[in-house]
Amino acid sequence: MYRALIFSLLLITWVILSGLLDAFHISLGILSCALVTWLSSGLLFNDRSLSFYSRLRQVSRLPLYLSWLLWQIVLANIHVLRISFSPRVKEQIQPQLVRFRSGLKSDFEKYVLAQSITLTPGTVTLQIDGDVFLVHAISDVAAKGLMGSMVDRVRHVFSVDE
């Protein structure tokens, strides 16, 4: 099942990148994708203990999270823009180091959370120690945003329900 998934992912990438839809090029693509899948399909999806169905559920919850993240990025970017154009910068910013526990377990969840925090302007992940995140925030508003629902949303995306 995973091999079929990897094969179709590779083939989609091939078709998009080549842009040629005649029989010759597509058969070349099918041949090389099959070769790569046969040789090195073990490299993708490290943890295969999850059932294919629950993995599918995780993927289906991802677009909602990504669109929410995009909206947060827009809001936070406008916030930073207003700070950098304000006449007295030093009174507008309150730089601070913030540390909190996330309670996430797998490395990939932590990666997604750290990446989301860093993508949102105004906060950067400095360190991850176990599940303790050390974050540098540029202002009180950005730091308050950390305590919001981001951790809960990441956990919800990757939660496994039987």
Next chain:
Amino acid sequence: MDDILNILSVILIFSGLIFFMGASVGLIRFPDFYTRMHAAGKGDTLSTILITAGMAAQVLSHFDVVSLFVAIKIVAIAVLIMLTSPTSTHLLMKAGYDDGIEPFTNSGKGGIIELGGPFIKSDQLDDIDSKVKKKGPSKKKSSSKKKSVTEKNSS
């Protein structure tokens, strides 16, 4: 249809440029290394998304299959930047932090604000590893501590 997409792409690229300018101005005006990294490393996330979306709209204004593929490739560039840019920003700031650069604060004194956590609403508090030394006064955490203790006793 062509005109709508053209106007849309102009609006998108223009607003992306405004955000880029905000990032550059912030790079000059912010007071220390960390805050400047905020402006330099991440002021460009939204502006890159906006500008690539504008280019994709421009390409799509003459619609056929090939231009659709080109638009997908342009979006792939935006995805690549969203994956790599935070990583490099994080590494630069971590290098600065490990090197002992003091963060600028308004009050003049540094220090780390503890938020506690984990911010869990439901009853998922079991088996959170208790490796962490710092314990805040949060209620949720103390309950998780109790739970882990009772688990240890029962096992």
